[in-house]
Amino acid sequence: MLIYLAQTNALNVLFISVGFGGHVTPLFELAKAMQNHNVTFLTSKLAQSYVNFDAFASPSFHIIYSNDSSDAFLSEKKREEEYMSIVANQSMFDSVPFVIPIFVEIISSILNKTIRTLMNENFDVIVSSKAIIGVPVLCQKMNIPCVTQSPISMPPVFDFNLPNVFALTTTNDLTRFSSRLYNVAFTLRMIIKLLPNIIPSLNQFLQSLPQVPGPFHDSLTIGNLLFSKAKCLDLISMPMRFYVPTYSNQYTKYLGAFVDETLIVGEETDLNQWVKSKPRKSILYAAFGSTSLIPYNRMLNLIIGLTNFLLQTNDTLLLLALRSVNFNTYQAIVKDLHSDELKNVLNDKHRVRIEEGFVQQKWILQQDSVNIFLSHCGMGSLLEALYFSKPIVCMPFNMEQFANAITVVNLNIGKSLFIPPSAWQSFIDPYNFVQYTFTSDSVTKNMMALWMNETHENAVKLMSLEMKYAGGTKRAVQEIEFFVELNGDLDRFASFQSTLPFYQRYMLDLLFVYIMLPGTILFFMIRRCCRRSIKQKRD
Incomplete structure (x- = not known):
C-alpha cells in the first residue's frame, strides 16, 4: 500500500541531455536524486562513455537514446573526436563554424526524439540541459513546467560593470575606469571577430530544426526561439561566488556541485585499494577530462615537472589518469626520456600509478589520501574538487577552461600553469590561448607552492562549505517539486522593485x-x- 501511494504521488519527469560528459554527468546525478519519482532520461548514446546507466537499476528509471541504431555509439564517438581535434588546435571563436555543425546534428537528433516522446507520453515536468535550445518552447506548447540545468553561468558580456571572462578581467580590474573602457572595447572586438563565423552557422542551425508532423510542427521557429515567454527554473550547479555574484531572480538558483555523497561507492579494484592504502594528504591526483588532447611537448614538460616534484618531496605519490591518445603520448615520452633517475621514479609502482581510461573520480577526490588535484579545469571536475576541499592546479586546454583557471588563481583556491597574455595581445586575438606553453620548472614550482599550503586549503574549505550549504541535488529536487506544485510560475516571488516600470x-x-x-x-x-x-x- 505504501509503495502504491508513493507511486501515485510521484512526478513523471523527462530529463533531456546531450551526451558530452560535462552536461550529462550533473543531470544524471540529479536524476538519481529523484528516486521517489518516475524518471525518463533522454540522451545520446555517447553518454555511455561517461555514465554507467546499468549500475543504476531502478523500476522508476527509464533510459531513451536519441538514436537507437546499432552504430549510433561509434558514429557519435567519431563526432566527439572531431570536436576534440578542432578545439585542441583552434581558438574558441575560430572553431565556431566547425563546432556548431557538430552540435546542430546532436541537438537536432535529441529534439526529434523529444518531440516523438512527448507525442506518446505525458510528463509533469521537463528537466533539460540548457544547451538544448528549443526545449522551453516545447514546454510552453505542452503547458508543462520547464526546468533547465546549467553546469556554468558566466557574467553577461554586455554588462560592462561585471568581469568579461573572455577578456580574463577580474573584479579587481573592474574597480578601475580604464578596465571598464577596455571591457567595452574588447566586447566590440569580440563581436567583430565572432559575427562572420557565427551567422552562417546559425542559419544552418535554423534550417536543421525538426519539423515533425503533429502538434509541434510549427513550434521550433526563429520567432518562437527568440521571443518565447516560457518561464524556466534555471538550476546552476556551481557556487554563486565562483565567477562573480550576478543579478539573479526568482527563477535562478545557484545550488553548488551536483554531488550526492551517499551514492559514491568505491569499487573493489587494485586502483582503489592503492589509494586507500596511502597516508593522509600524500597523493597528487591528475586527470584531464574526456576531450583534452595533450601535445607531445606539453606532456613532456608536464611529466618532467611532476617527476622533479616527486624527487623533491620524498613522501609524495602520483596518480595520473589518462585517456586514449594521451596515454599513448605518455608512453612515448617515458620511452624517450634520457634520464635514468626520472625513469626510475616513474617506474616505481609504490609512488606512481598511471591509469588508462575511466576512473571513479568522485570517489578518488573524496579520499583523505588525496591532497591536491591537477586538472584541465573543466567545470565538472573543478566543482567536484572544490566540493571535496581539494586545492587545484589548472592546466586548461580550451573553451571556458582558461577563464576557470584565472578564476581559481583569483579566488586563491589553486594555481595555474596557464599565464594569460597582455591585455593588448588578448584584444588583438580574443580568447586564443590553445597554443600556450609552460616549462617543467613552472610545473614543479606550482606543485611545491600548493603542497601543504594552509592559505589555499582554507580558501578551498570555505568554497566547499558554501557549495554544501547551497544544497546540491537534494535542494534541486525540492526546488523542482515546489516549482511543479506552483504550476511552473514563480512570479509571486518577484521582488516588488522588479515589477516597477523603468x-x-x-x-x-x-x-x-x-x-x-x-x-x-x-x-x-x-x-x-x-x-x-x-x-x-x-x-
Whole structure:
C-alpha cells in the first residue's frame, strides 16, 4: 500500500541531455536524486562513455537514446573526436563554424526524439540541459513546467560593470575606469571577430530544426526561439561566488556541485585499494577530462615537472589518469626520456600509478589520501574538487577552461600553469590561448607552492562549505517539486522593485519633480533676474 501511494504521488519527469560528459554527468546525478519519482532520461548514446546507466537499476528509471541504431555509439564517438581535434588546435571563436555543425546534428537528433516522446507520453515536468535550445518552447506548447540545468553561468558580456571572462578581467580590474573602457572595447572586438563565423552557422542551425508532423510542427521557429515567454527554473550547479555574484531572480538558483555523497561507492579494484592504502594528504591526483588532447611537448614538460616534484618531496605519490591518445603520448615520452633517475621514479609502482581510461573520480577526490588535484579545469571536475576541499592546479586546454583557471588563481583556491597574455595581445586575438606553453620548472614550482599550503586549503574549505550549504541535488529536487506544485510560475516571488516600470525603478520621476523641475525653474528665474538687472544698468 505504501509503495502504491508513493507511486501515485510521484512526478513523471523527462530529463533531456546531450551526451558530452560535462552536461550529462550533473543531470544524471540529479536524476538519481529523484528516486521517489518516475524518471525518463533522454540522451545520446555517447553518454555511455561517461555514465554507467546499468549500475543504476531502478523500476522508476527509464533510459531513451536519441538514436537507437546499432552504430549510433561509434558514429557519435567519431563526432566527439572531431570536436576534440578542432578545439585542441583552434581558438574558441575560430572553431565556431566547425563546432556548431557538430552540435546542430546532436541537438537536432535529441529534439526529434523529444518531440516523438512527448507525442506518446505525458510528463509533469521537463528537466533539460540548457544547451538544448528549443526545449522551453516545447514546454510552453505542452503547458508543462520547464526546468533547465546549467553546469556554468558566466557574467553577461554586455554588462560592462561585471568581469568579461573572455577578456580574463577580474573584479579587481573592474574597480578601475580604464578596465571598464577596455571591457567595452574588447566586447566590440569580440563581436567583430565572432559575427562572420557565427551567422552562417546559425542559419544552418535554423534550417536543421525538426519539423515533425503533429502538434509541434510549427513550434521550433526563429520567432518562437527568440521571443518565447516560457518561464524556466534555471538550476546552476556551481557556487554563486565562483565567477562573480550576478543579478539573479526568482527563477535562478545557484545550488553548488551536483554531488550526492551517499551514492559514491568505491569499487573493489587494485586502483582503489592503492589509494586507500596511502597516508593522509600524500597523493597528487591528475586527470584531464574526456576531450583534452595533450601535445607531445606539453606532456613532456608536464611529466618532467611532476617527476622533479616527486624527487623533491620524498613522501609524495602520483596518480595520473589518462585517456586514449594521451596515454599513448605518455608512453612515448617515458620511452624517450634520457634520464635514468626520472625513469626510475616513474617506474616505481609504490609512488606512481598511471591509469588508462575511466576512473571513479568522485570517489578518488573524496579520499583523505588525496591532497591536491591537477586538472584541465573543466567545470565538472573543478566543482567536484572544490566540493571535496581539494586545492587545484589548472592546466586548461580550451573553451571556458582558461577563464576557470584565472578564476581559481583569483579566488586563491589553486594555481595555474596557464599565464594569460597582455591585455593588448588578448584584444588583438580574443580568447586564443590553445597554443600556450609552460616549462617543467613552472610545473614543479606550482606543485611545491600548493603542497601543504594552509592559505589555499582554507580558501578551498570555505568554497566547499558554501557549495554544501547551497544544497546540491537534494535542494534541486525540492526546488523542482515546489516549482511543479506552483504550476511552473514563480512570479509571486518577484521582488516588488522588479515589477516597477523603468522610470519608477530608478526614481526618475522623483528626480524630475524634486531636482530637475526646481532646478529648471530656478535657472529661468536667475536668468530673468540677470536680464532685468542688465536692462536696468543700460537704462
